[in-house]
Amino acid sequence: MKNWKLLIGLWTLLFVFASCTDSLDFDQADGAEFLTQNKLSIVHFKLDGIDFVDHQDLNLVTAKDSTRFDVFQEEFIQNHLVKLDLQFTINNKFNYNTLVNLYFKNQQGVREYQVGPLLAPAGQEEMFIHEIDDAGLEALKRSNEIVIELTSQKDSDAFNEEMFLDFQSSGIFYLNIH
Amino acid sequence: MKKSVFLVIAFICSLKAMSQQKPVLYNFREIPQAQLLNPSIIPEYKFHIGFPGLSGVYTNVGLKNVSVYDVFSKNNNDFVEKLREIAYDLDKNDFFEITQQVDVFNVGFQLPKSKLYISTGIYQELDLFMYYPQDAVQFFFEGTSVLDKRYNLGDLTVKGELLGVFHIGVAKQLNERLSVGGRFKLYSSAANIQIKNSRGTYYTTQGTDNYYSHNFEDVYVKLQTSGIIYEDDQEDPTTSDYIKNTFFGGGLGVGLDGGFTYNVTDQWTVTGSFQDLGFVNNTVNTKSYTAKGNFETQGIDFQFNPDEPLDYWQQLEDDLDENIPRDTIYSSYTTMRPLKLHASASYRFHILEKCECYNTLEDIEYREEVGGQIYTVFRPKKPRIALTAFYARRLFKNIYSKITYTVDSYSYTNVGVGLSAKFGAFQMYGIFDNVLEIPNIYKANQVGLQFGMNFIFGGK
Numbered sequence: 001m002k003n004w005k006l007l008i009g010l011w012t013l014l015f016v017f018a019s020c021t022d023s024l025d026f027d028q029a030d031g032a033e034f035l036t037q038n039k040l041s042i043v044h045f046k047l048d049g050i051d052f053v054d055h056q057d058l059n060l061v062t063a064k065d066s067t068r069f070d071v072f073q074e075e076f077i078q079n080h081l082v083k084l085d086l087q088f089t090i091n092n093k094f095n096y097n098t099l100v101n102l103y104f105k106n107q108q109g110v111r112e113y114q115v116g117p118l119l120a121p122a123g124q125e126e127m128f129i130h131e132i133d134d135a136g137l138e139a140l141k142r143s144n145e146i147v148i149e150l151t152s153q154k155d156s157d158a159f160n161e162e163m164f165l166d167f168q169s170s171g172i173f174y175l176n177i178h
Numbered sequence: 179m180k181k182s183v184f185l186v187i188a189f190i191c192s193l194k195a196m197s198q199q200k201p202v203l204y205n206f207r208e209i210p211q212a213q214l215l216n217p218s219i220i221p222e223y224k225f226h227i228g229f230p231g232l233s234g235v236y237t238n239v240g241l242k243n244v245s246v247y248d249v250f251s252k253n254n255n256d257f258v259e260k261l262r263e264i265a266y267d268l269d270k271n272d273f274f275e276i277t278q279q280v281d282v283f284n285v286g287f288q289l290p291k292s293k294l295y296i297s298t299g300i301y302q303e304l305d306l307f308m309y310y311p312q313d314a315v316q317f318f319f320e321g322t323s324v325l326d327k328r329y330n331l332g333d334l335t336v337k338g339e340l341l342g343v344f345h346i347g348v349a350k351q352l353n354e355r356l357s358v359g360g361r362f363k364l365y366s367s368a369a370n371i372q373i374k375n376s377r378g379t380y381y382t383t384q385g386t387d388n389y390y391s392h393n394f395e396d397v398y399v400k401l402q403t404s405g406i407i408y409e410d411d412q413e414d415p416t417t418s419d420y421i422k423n424t425f426f427g428g429g430l431g432v433g434l435d436g437g438f439t440y441n442v443t444d445q446w447t448v449t450g451s452f453q454d455l456g457f458v459n460n461t462v463n464t465k466s467y468t469a470k471g472n473f474e475t476q477g478i479d480f481q482f483n484p485d486e487p488l489d490y491w492q493q494l495e496d497d498l499d500e501n502i503p504r505d506t507i508y509s510s511y512t513t514m515r516p517l518k519l520h521a522s523a524s525y526r527f528h529i530l531e532k533c534e535c536y537n538t539l540e541d542i543e544y545r546e547e548v549g550g551q552i553y554t555v556f557r558p559k560k561p562r563i564a565l566t567a568f569y570a571r572r573l574f575k576n577i578y579s580k581i582t583y584t585v586d587s588y589s590y591t592n593v594g595v596g597l598s599a600k601f602g603a604f605q606m607y608g609i610f611d612n613v614l615e616i617p618n619i620y621k622a623n624q625v626g627l628q629f630g631m632n633f634i635f636g637g638k
Binding site for chain 2: 024025026028029031032033034036037038039040041042043044045046047051063064065066067068069070087089146148167168169170172173175
């Protein structure tokens with residue numbers, strides 16, 4: 001009997017100690033939001049003037065290229081992308097003002113979102129920042145193709161091998177992970 | 179995504195866990211389950227049988243440098259900021275370890291007219307070990323926003339297994355001073371996961387042709403799984419599948435335990451043992467993934483060639499596949515069990531009475547014992563060592579106690595307490611590790627609990 005009392009006493013003591021716990025709030029984790037920024041290169045190219053010598057007779061010279069771009073179709077991006085800052089640098093060493101348009105198209109080829117026209121003045125390097133959120137972002141999330149279109153207003157100067165147009169682009173993807 | 183957030187929180191909240199060291203149970207001769215740590219123990223009774231499913235229940239989860247309280251306490255601090263601070267305080271040598279073990283059955287008996295004690299049983303074991311993936315967690319917070327910061331993929335080291343163990347052991351008294359023992363184990367693995375020897379770095383740097391250059395350098399990652407990942411057209415495993423595989427429907431393996439007890443003098447004793455020198459061949463629905471190589475991209479490079487339009491996106495994917503080929507392997511693989519070593523030296527004193535025990539030196543029973551123990555477990559990067567000082571005492575007839583003080587790489591305040599009591603043939607025991615933390619369990623860095631019930635016949 002004495003043994004039983006001792007044992008019960010010890011166990012009770014342990015549980016009394018164990019019950020002295022501070023209050024916690026595990027629900028804090030429910031509302032937790034982790035905001036991260038991801039800098040990603042997107043498209044770049046360099047056009048050489050020498051490649052356009054066949055277009056010397058034209059007043060308007062255009063160039064166009066496109067690619068499938070599935071980033072916005074990813075489930076992770078669909079759920080967590082809350083803002084996108086696009087950044088462009090265009091170094092226009094053509095001697096002509098050039099307009100650059102970016103189109104984001106959906107699977108049916110319909111334009112969902114457009115950036116531009118961006119004016120790249122002749123002989124200059126220009127940087128552009130284009131911020132997208134809310135409605136723009138929803139449109140982007142329906143797209144899976146990027147199209148870039150350039151239009152140069154050519155004057156009397158002829159294309160030559162010294163000329164080039166350098167284009168760089170990147171995005172800062174703001175993700176809210178919750 | 180909630181899963182990944184949960185994982186990050188789990189990583190951060192469960193660091194530097196204590197291992198499955200059982201300093202209180204080691205050489206606690208009155209508890210039959212002590213034979214699982216040192217098979218050379220010849221108990222002072224003739225027969226024992228564990229209460230089915232309850233003869234040995236062990237669980238150990240530990241936290242260090244951070245507690246549940248630190249993360250979840252009610253205060254005005256922002257939860258994410260708290261997590262971020264903790265995440266950056268920890269480093270890649272911190273680890274998470276959880277061990278759980280349940281004796282399904284355990285029985286032992288002394289062979290008549292001999293000094294041989296044979297014991298056998300089955301237990302289930304879960305063992306999960308993971309180093310804190312410091313760079314992966316920091317990448318989670320930072321994304322690719324920090325240029326030139328190299329994130330080490332070599333931090334990824336995980337080893338986990340769920341298995342059943344059938345064991346049979348024998349302890350033999352070789353002479354008056356020396357007893358030795360061995361235990362053969364048959365493992366049945368229900369689930370296994372392993373990532374080891376990973377290497378490589380990821381970093382974003384200023385590009386030359388575009389804003390940023392994204393780089394994977396010397397990447398090697400191998401994830402091996404068994405019984406965890408199923409194909410979409412396969413049914414997810416049920417609890418009964420895991421139970422079936424745990425009890426010898428899974429991948430099989432074998433292992434050995436061994437040990438000795440040497441009474442240097444009447445009062446001085448040294449012991450040593452090893453556990454789980456063995457391997458498991460994982461065969462249950464194995465699926466492994468490897469990725470190896472180097473890759474660099476600055477984005478998509480438009481060519482403006484209308485005569486040969488290119489699918490640049492496909493090209494990028496092909497480049498990635500070519501430079502970092504990723505394979506899925508379905509063949510079985512072998513894993514080593516984590517080897518554990520124990521050793522102790524102790525001194526008994528305070529003669530209580532003459533008893534009629536069959537194997538004690540000159541039939542003397544000492545009431546008190548002090549000593550030291552050392553424990554080592556071999557983990558993926560390096561072994562981990564724990565040093566323990568202990569004091570054991572018989573409190574009353576059939577009530578025994580043991581107090582330990584353990585120091586390892588991470589804790590200097592781990593005090594453990596164990597109590598074994600026997601009432602007739604019924605014996606029960608309870609062990610608390612790190613009792614100093616019990617007053618506020620949520621502030622504890624580590625808590626270990628073990629209890630069990632047995633029936634013991636003959637002798638003490």
